[in-house]
Amino acid sequence: DADVTQTPRNRITKTGKRIMLECSQTKGHDRMYWYRQDPGLGLRLIYYSFDVKDINKGEISDGYSVSRQAQAKFSLSLESAIPNQTALYFCATRPTGWNEQFFGPGTRLTVL
């Protein structure tokens, strides 16, 4: 079984709709991250969380919100989706004291 799972894997939605992307992990890591990936731009950090009570904005948090429901769950929401939020979204986890991040398989989101 995968250590970091993301649901859904693919989603097509319309402008203005609310969307939630979910991430779950069985690795027992405290730290979780949400990134978006666009061609030619690498991975850009949206939000990150060092534990359930610690949520931080990344470099591109506008238009997004997150919820850390438990150590193992970290959700990303788009309150009112817009076309330029069309991208590949990745969740990642990291153990405290290590720099390596472990990524989920990604969610491909298309906003029409």
Added chain:
Amino acid sequence: TQLLEQSPQFLSIQEGENLTVYCNSSSVFSSLQWYRQEPGEGPVLLVTVVTGGEVKKLKRLTFQFGDARKDSSLHITAAQPGDTGLYLCAGAGNAGGTSYGKLTFGQGTILTVHP
């Protein structure tokens, strides 16, 4: 804000050729990582370099961290079609800095190795 410039963005070569991917920054990183990503999957860590001047080898892949910990390179010897993929460098922020606990990613290099 820390930035990592990765080059080239695209690389298309024949099997057996050598190649080098570069990652450069004006910022100092506590460590630098290289990830490889295949279509439909998330990035997977290849290596972490920590010490300035460090060189690590992983089979035909050689990774180097610059003396000042601001740049890194990935060299592949005798590339094979199985090396095809997206290669990403990522710098880890220093303890006590605003980037601590976060990774700054380069733009990525799409490598295609033709048989």
